[in-house]
Amino acid sequence: MAKQKDRRSQSAATVPVALTIAGSDSSAGAGIQADLKTFSALGVYGLTAITCVVAETPGKVSRIEPIGAEIVHEQIAVLARNFPIAAAKTGLLCSAEIVEAVVRAIIDVLRKIGNRIPLVVDPVTIATSGDMLLAPEAMEIYEGELFPIATLLTPNLDEAGKLIGEPIRDLEAMRKAGKQLQQKYAVSILLKGGHLVRDDAIDLLFAGDKISEFSAPFVRGVATHGTGCTYSAAITAALASGLSLEAAVRRAKKFVTASIAQRLRWKSKSGETIDALNHSI
Numbered sequence: 001m002a003k004q005k006d007r008r009s010q011s012a013a014t015v016p017v018a019l020t021i022a023g024s025d026s027s028a029g030a031g032i033q034a035d036l037k038t039f040s041a042l043g044v045y046g047l048t049a050i051t052c053v054v055a056e057t058p059g060k061v062s063r064i065e066p067i068g069a070e071i072v073h074e075q076i077a078v079l080a081r082n083f084p085i086a087a088a089k090t091g092l093l094c095s096a097e098i099v100e101a102v103v104r105a106i107i108d109v110l111r112k113i114g115n116r117i118p119l120v121v122d123p124v125t126i127a128t129s130g131d132m133l134l135a136p137e138a139m140e141i142y143e144g145e146l147f148p149i150a151t152l153l154t155p156n157l158d159e160a161g162k163l164i165g166e167p168i169r170d171l172e173a174m175r176k177a178g179k180q181l182q183q184k185y186a187v188s189i190l191l192k193g194g195h196l197v198r199d200d201a202i203d204l205l206f207a208g209d210k211i212s213e214f215s216a217p218f219v220r221g222v223a224t225h226g227t228g229c230t231y232s233a234a235i236t237a238a239l240a241s242g243l244s245l246e247a248a249v250r251r252a253k254k255f256v257t258a259s260i261a262q263r264l265r266w267k268s269k270s271g272e273t274i275d276a277l278n279h280s281i
């Protein structure tokens, strides 16, 4: 045993490296914490650039505080200069200044060093609880500067509906909306249909001329705090491991479905139920 331990402590392992640029969720079901747990579960070393700190429980955001834009830029820049980053994702970016700093760091440093490393953009604007997370004035720069440098956008139906200016109520409307977004931003789109009321959660991937469908049984009555973050982190981990976009989404969908199915549950001090995704699967 001692011998084995010795040998292990002397050998170094190389695993793929991925970067998440996102906010901190104190309840650890979403945001940077969900991303890191997902990266670890999928065998990827996760780096982080924190954009803001959110004090919250799974049901309610209490307070959001952005980090200074320059330190957001610096986190990304030092990591890009020192680690072999194979893929990156963005989550909650909070303010227009932070979106601007992230775009600058990706173009001027990360992509200068890492060429066209895949960038997954999860356009987080509203929490599952309904709380606004992104400053409204940040949307213009988000669309104008961040979307065009993404490899994949992962909007849910609410976010996609806002971007095209009309609600998406069925699968037919999803097909139309996804194509529209793909053309509008010239980027691949994963449109997540989990908010449609059906027996299964269907997502559509629009990449090139192809539309691929991913479905899983819909689990009703389950708090879904953090599913979007977990999904985009799992896609990023799979891309960092060298999978194609379609294979990465397929693997990520399985991971999110399992993290919901094997969810965790506690009773709060006041007797309420607290659910959380299980990332240790």
Ligand code: PXL
Pocket: 022, 023, 024, 025, 030, 031, 032, 054, 056, 061, 091, 092, 124, 126, 127, 128, 133, 225, 226, 227, 228, 229
């Ligand atoms: O699920 C969206 C989200 C993303 N990032 C952070 C969050 C939340 C939701 O609350 O707190 C940091």
